[in-house]
Amino acid sequence: MAILEVKNIKKSFGKTEVLKGISFSLNEGEVISLIGSSGSGKTTLLRCLNFLETPDSGTISVGDNVLFDGENSKALTDNEIRENRLHFGLVFQSFNLFPQYNVLDNVTLAPKLLKKGSTEEIEQNARALIDKVGLTEKIGNYPCELSGGQQQRVAIARALAMNPDILCFDEPTSALDPELTGEVLRVIKGLKESGSTMIVVTHEMEFAKNVSDKIIFMADGVIEEMGTPEQIFENPQSDKTRHFLQNSLEKI
Amino acid sequence: MSFLEVTSFLWDGFMVSLLIFAVTLLCGAPLGLPIAFCSMSRWKPLKVISKIFVWIVRGVPLMLQIFIIYYVPGLLFDFPLFSHVDRYVSINFGIADAGRILAVLIAFTINYACYFSEIYRGGIESISKGQYEAGYVLGLTKSQIFKKIILKQVIKRIVPPMSNEIITLIKDTALANCIMVCEIIKQAKELAATKALIWPLFFTGVFYLIFVGLLTIILGRVEKKLDYFKS
Secondary structure (H helix, E strand, C coil): CEEEEEEEEEEEECCEEEEEEEEEEEECCCEEEEECCCCCCHHHHHHHHCCCCCCCEEEEEECCEEEEECCCCCCCCHHHHHHHHCCEEEECCCCCCCCCCCHHHHHHHHHHHCCCCCHHHHHHHHHHHHHHCCCHHHCCCCHHHCCHHHHHHHHHHHHHHCCCCEEEEECCCCCCCHHHHHHHHHHHHHHHHCCCCEEEECCCHHHHHHHCCEEEEEECCEEEEEECHHHHHHCCCCHHHHHHHHHHHCCC | CCHHHHHHHHHHHHHHHHHHHHHHHHHHHHHHHHHHHHHCCCCHHHHHHHHHHHHHHHHCCHHHHHHHHHHHHHHHHCCCHHHHHHHHHHHHHCCCCHHHHHHHHHHHHHHHHHHHHHHHHHHHHCCCHHHHHHHHHCCCCHHHHHHHHHHHHHHHHHHHHHHHHHHHHHHHHHHHHHHCCCCHHHHHHHHHHHHCCCHHHHHHHHHHHHHHHHHHHHHHHHHHHCCCCCC
8 A cells, every 4th residue: 555645746946847747656665766867856856745845736645644735725834744744754965963962862852852752762762773874883973073974874863763654865875975875875775674665866876776666767847757676777668768877877 | 549549449440341241241142132033034024124223233333322322312302311310329329320321231232232133143044954954854843943953053153253242342331431431441531630640541451351361261161162063
C-alpha cells in the first residue's frame, strides 16, 4: 500500500512554473531517487513535501491522511503545517546543524521540545541513532569540530530522531569533498536495509542505481521518466533521459 | 582644595554618569528588540514608521534630542514637566536635578534603543535561512526556533558591535551637562569656574579610562564565553 501519494503538484515562483504537475506514489520501505539536471524542480518538489513551500495545486497524502489539497481553498494554519511536517524528515545539502549544540543535543533538541517521551528515552534513542551513523566517539563535539561527512551523518540522526514516515534527502553529498561522500551514502544504504522509506535527490548515479527501488527522472518541471533502476539506466525511453545519463555517466 | 577633595567631588559627578549609563543600558537594550521587530515587520506601514523613527533618532544629534525632550513640554504645552519634577523632588526628598536627569534618561534610552535595534536587526537577518528551515522540518514552532536556535547565534554575532556601542555610551553621558546635569564633566567645569582649577577637567579622563578598561575586560569575557561554537 502506498504510504505517500502525490497527485498533480504544481508550483510557480512568480512567472516561472517550476513544477508542472507531478504525480507519483511511494510504498512503505521503498527508496525513490530523484535525478535530473539543475533547475528541473527536484529540490522544489522535496521542499513542497516538507511544507517549506506551498504547492499552488495538487494533493499530498500520507497513508490515509490528505495533508494538502490545492482544491481546498482554506489555507493551512501554522499548526497544521507543523503537524504535516512531522510525517517527513529532511536532510539538507548544507547540513544546517545547530552550531551552538553538541552532537547529542542536536539530535535530542526537537524530541525534547516536542515532548516525544521522557528525557531518558529520548537520550537513549539519540545515542542509538548516533551509534547507527557511526559517531559515538563524537557525541560531545560541536558541529564546527566535525568534518562535512560527519556533520551530514549527525543531520541524518537528527532527522531520524523525530521518527518520520518518510525521510527526504536534498543532494546530501553535493557539499562534500569527494572522499567524504562514501560515508554518508553508506549510512543511507544502511537505512534502506533497516526498512526506512526515503526520497533522495541525488547526482550520484551509481548510488541511485544501487540503492533505489524506483528512479524518477525530472526535466523542466515534469516527470520525464519513471521506473526501476534497470529500466532507467539500461533502457531509457526518453531522449532527454538518455542525453542526461550520457552526460552524467561520461568518463573523462 | 586637596587632591582627595577634588577626587571625591568628581566622584559624585561620575555616579551620575554611571546612573545614566546603567539606566540607558537596562531600558534601551530591551526596548531595542521591539523596534528591531517592527523594522523587520512584514506589515509595511509598521515597517515604514519604525524605519522613519530610527532614521530621525539616529540622524539628529543626541544633544539636540536632550534639549527637545527637556524643553518641549514647556514650550508646546505650557507645562515644563521636568522643572516641576526638579522642584518637587528637591523639596520633598532633597535630591537635586531629578527632573533634568529624568529628561536625559528618556532621551538616552530612546536614542540608544534605536542604535541597539539596528544591531539586533543586523544580527537576526544574518542568520541563514537554513537554520530556520532545519527547525521547521523537525516540527518546531516559530517561537521555539527563535528561542532555542536563533537567539544564541544572534547574541554571539552582536556582542562585538554591542560592546562598541556600550563603550560609546559611557562617554556620551557627558552630553547631559548641556542641560546642567551634574555629571562628572559638569562637576569639573564647576571647579574651574569657582576655584580656578583647570586640572580636574583633564583628570576626569582617568575615570572614563578606568571604567572603559573594566567594560573591555567584562565584554571580552562574554565574547570568549561564546567562543565554543562557530556560527
